[in-house]
Amino acid sequence: MKVYTTQPFQVIYSLFEHEYLGYLFESFVVQVNSKGQLTLQHQNISAKNADEFAARLDASDFKLITLIDQIQQDAVLKRFATKKMSPVDFFLKTYDAEKGDKTLQETINHYVQVRMGKILELLRDKMTFIMGKDGEPTWKQIHIAPERATVLFHFMRNDDNTHYFPTIKYAGQKLEFQYRNAALICHEPAWLMLNDVVYSFEKAVDGKKLQPFLNKKFIVVPRSVEENYYRKFVAPLLESFDVHAKGFEIKDEQYEPKPYLTFSEVTSSEAPVLKLAGSSEARAERGALSNSKILFDLSFMYGDHMVETQEAKRISVSMEKTKDSYIFHKLMRDVHHEKEFLKELNKRSLEVKNGQAVLEKSEAFAWLNNNLQDLEELGFTVRQSEKNRKNYFIGEISLDVGITEKNDWFDIYGTVRFGEFTVPFIKLKNHILTKNNEFLLPNGQVAIIPEEWFTQYIELFAFSEGEDELTLKKHHMALVNDLQNGNLATVTMTRKLEQLRGFDMIEDQPLPAGFMGELRPYQKAGYNWLHFVQNYKFGGCLADDMGLGKTVQTLAMLQHRKENGAETASLLVMPTSLVYNWLNEAQKFTPELRILNYTGTYREKNVELFNNYDIILTSYGIVRLDAALLKSYYFDYIILDESQAIKNPDSNTSRAVRSLKSRHRLILTGTPVENSTMDLWSQMSFINPGLLGNQHFFRNEFLKPIEKEKDEQKTKKLHALIKPFILRRHKSQVAKELPEKIEHTTFCKMTEEQEHAYEETKSYYRNKILTSLEENGPGNTQFMLLQGLTKLRQIANHPLxxxxxxxxxxxxxxxxxxxxxxxxxxxxxxxxxxxxxxxxEIIRKSLDEREIAYTYLDGNTKDRQKQVERFQTDESIQVFLISLKAGGVGLNLTAADYVFILDPWWNPAVEAQAVDRAHRIGQRNTVFTYKFITKNTVEEKILALQNRKIQLVTDLISTDETIIKSLTKEDIDNLLS
Structure with missing residues (x-):
């Protein structure tokens, strides 16, 4: 029957008994007549149609309707049936007396009972009825008792047995419920219906504890099972409910709680699921030190009884068996006092939940070392679990480190104190380097090395030498400074060494008499700096921008060495293409220097010849071929020009160069880092061996954190280590006399045929790359991405x-x-x-067709210097075609005042080097640079990403390879859109 919302109606709740699910409620709306009485006209109401009747429903009605929907048999079937079946089949099978699924029955029963408990709480002010057998929802009205009843459990111990029964009181009066047709309409917790009134209980009583007594006066417990029954049933009952006892004793006891903090070692899998302190990155770093964790358990000693904090009960009961009976010790917990102790732990950053906290091992012992004394003063007993496989030291830990300057090195001494034990600092070396935080003390205890020491002292141990005594080379001055500034070491050094703290104290050096020409102020400063690192016996890296005259500064220094008694020749190593340039510059500025051009197939392989010269010019290729011969000579200086040639430390060239011997070492480069931070390690390890530790250490401590994790602290630390040995000036800083450099971006529109070729290729690679990204992740997509981007860039130039x-x-x-x-x-x-x-080649062909003369240079050009000279001196040749890789370094092309860059790529430094071929010392005209970008292509996107994403060459990393690796899915999507 339909209920009309235009006329008065009432929502009511009707109780009925389901064959399998027990007592349930259904919700109805009932039409109300003109006298305000309920009529027989009613209809079921559920969440599906409740909104129609919203005018007469309140918030609790909507909650009730939702809960009631959840316990109807169709909802239970939908939730618990694993396959499609009718309600009849499901309930018959699940509740079959012999073959039924008992576990599923219990699960369903708990699901229904919990919701029935919530429903009954919400029904207190609602119209509630018992449903008639004919389905009439308003057959008999029932009421929810406004107050809660109480239960008292009685135990009477006799000579032969114990009688057990409950009594119920409501509003101070005993409630007679036995043999009165009472029904438990909910068990979790108990709700008792008696004489059309439904009662709830003050303490959440399990209905199963009352059910046996609806039609029974008492339960008899035989003496034979008494002790077990008392321990397993009576003791827990005493903790939650009121009990009256005869024949045994219940003692109420009160003590002041004494806190016990017990720690034990657990593996990651054993640890409870608790929130670990710190960020995920910090946890990952800590996890590298140990894969085990420390579990803290907070408990309280009351008298002789230990109570675990995670026990939610306020009363703890223990049973004592006497000669003739039993005594139950009913311990009243002082929850307020316990919480005060808990606050003290939380105040000290130990986040205890449910009586437990889990910390990474290193963090746990750092916390103990910092807080143990305070905790003991507050009354805590801190102890190790007997389950611990190791006996851990938890006393005070301290460290004193001293560094003293000697002739050519620093002596490092230090003492570590673990409580009563004193240990030389050097004993921790392998532990720090291998990140093993467990140190065995003489008494067999295991001390945990503080986590911060691994960060603070790892470089000190990695860079130091010696097994019995620690020493550091002088070039580790920056590390010594860091330790002193961080109060991590006491440092004693001479006043002379203090000059390394800043270049403003570098002394001015006179130019050698045989130097023909003048040095600009910044070049003179560079010349002074070369003397500075030489005087301290350090290797140096002159990393000025292209075109600022690294060659002339170096030649001036070599002339000075000649005039001041250099005993042997110096070796200058460079790309073959630069040999002629060095010969020219030396002839111009230092004509007294005797120079041997040690290149070519017919070079005389005799190091005795070197004694007749001041400088030996050679190429990287020759060094690689003649390494065995060259390392037999002790050079005054070994100087590497364009030293990025040894950026791969594992290459034969790098190994060959590092095997040579000399008094001093110097490298010249405009780009100390091209592909990876490892480039820097290779070059710095040549000039100052050991400065950055071994390759393995550098990779783990600097390369990975800087390149993969963008760790700014590691970047700063690396800068600090190398700063004293690198002199880098930018043209904008020093070469004020250079004419202006004006940059333009010229946008080119594709032809129709070119656009068609581009779109076709883009669609192909876009689908292929994005699918691969989804399936295989970015790591396996880099080659395909590079291939696709290269093709698109080529088509943007010319589809040919x-x-x-x-x-x-x-x-x-x-x-x-x-x-x-x-x-x-x-x-x-x-x-x-x-x-x-x-x-x-395409440009070349076009220039030929138009009869425009040009010079040309790529990697295969043999007469490189001839091409440069023709362009510089022949006025009829106005165009120079150059491949970026072959012409990016070592060329002086100041005759040009226009530079065209035909195709952009990630690293702006490479383009800057190309422009520097013209915009360098000697240029008198304004240099105009044009970068050609094809509209609506990947070139435009690269330009945008360059501006947004790439660090300049002044940072450590500015590379094509690392940018490709760091592109996100969104970046790739944008590039190919």
Missing amino acids: MTDTGYEGESGKLKEVLRMTKNVVGKGHKVLIFSQFVKHL
């Missing part, structure tokens, strides 16, 4: 680069040729750079 059959034109080629013609027509000279030799 990827498709030899392409017959259309290129928008970029048109623009490059138009601007080249314009620049040449006005009498200017232009350098045209491309990363792709194929692209240069």
